[in-house]
Amino acid sequence: MSKLLLIEDDHTLSDLLAEYLRAQGCEVSQAFDGEQGLELATSEPFDVVLLDVMLPVLDGFEVLKKLRATHLTPVIMLTAKGDDFDRIFGLELGADDYLPKPFNHRELLARIHAIGRRIDYVKQTSQQAQLLSISHVTLNESARRVCVDGHELTLTGTEFAVLHQLMSNVGKVVGKDALSQHVLGRRLAPFDRSIDVHVSNLRKKIAKYSKTNCIQTIRGSGYVFLDQ
Template sequence: MSKLLLIEDDRALSDLLSEYLTSQGCDVEQAFDGLSGLRQATSNNYDVILLDVMLPHLDGFEVLKKIRLSHLTPIIMLTAKGDDFDRIFGLELGADDYLPKPFNHRELLARIHAISRRIEFVKQTEQHDQLLSSSHVTLNIAARKAAVNNHLLVLTGTEFSILQKLMSNIGDVVNKDALSQHVLGRRLAPFDRSIDMHVSNLRKKIAKYSDIQCIQTIRGSGYVFLAE
């Protein structure tokens, strides 16, 4: 069972989603404004947080930024339909995925299940001590830690999974659709920039401690982690 926090100020929609997700086996807690949502998110443990952008007292972006200061809980942003700025900005701030309103309840459940499967895979992987290393980047899969020149990186779960996928295939091109299915559990839709934004965030974090460009874009295909 996934324990979820739904932060949504539309009480009718929140109750509807909560009822549906509960009927599907999820344990759902609700918050109706940004401040109370932030308090709940940072004082309890959740498997996934569903976060609306337009919230009273504290908007979804501010809530996201403050959560990411201390928590790496997977976050799915609920954005306005067609608002590319909200989606891209949310991904830049550390959201794991987004879903534009209005959305199908079953699609939301599928996104939650995809993240839950990734979490379960991580738990299984943690049973084995496995290290991936190339030049200045080291990945401790068991501990879910990444370091660049011995400097610890603070990565979201999605960023770590992307880095793990690329480093597990050093020197080989991993296409964007394969990355999307691996880390988000879904095929990449046309004009979907989710993977691009996650890789961009990952590059920025690595660049803080190294001048070496280890993740190369292969135009029209995907990405490759360069061998030493």
């Protein structure tokens, strides 16, 4: 069973979503403004936070920014349909995924389950205590830690999963669609830049401690982690 926090100021929509998710076996807490949502998100453990962008008091971006300063709880942003800026900006701030409104309730549930499968995968592989050390980057699955030249990075679960896939296939091109299916649990839609933004975030974090660009873009194909 997933423990969810739904931060949505539309009471009718929030109640409908909560009722549906509870019927699917989820435990759902609700917040109706950004300040209340942030307080709950930082005071209780949740498996996933469902975060609307347009919120009173604190908007969804401010909530995400403050949450990411202390917590790595997976976040799915609920954005306006067709608003690419909101989607990309949310991912840049550390959201794990997004879903444009209006959306099908079953698709939201599928996104939640995809995050759950990714977390289960990390837990299973961590039992093998696998250590990947390539170039200046060391990834420790058992401790779920990534270090660059001895400096530990703070990664979201999605960023960790993307980096793990790339490092596990060092020297090989990993397609964007393959990354999306493994990490996000879905195929990439046309013009979907989710994976691009997660990789961009990874590059920025690695670049703080290393001048080597170990993640190379293969135009039209995907990405490759280089052993330099």
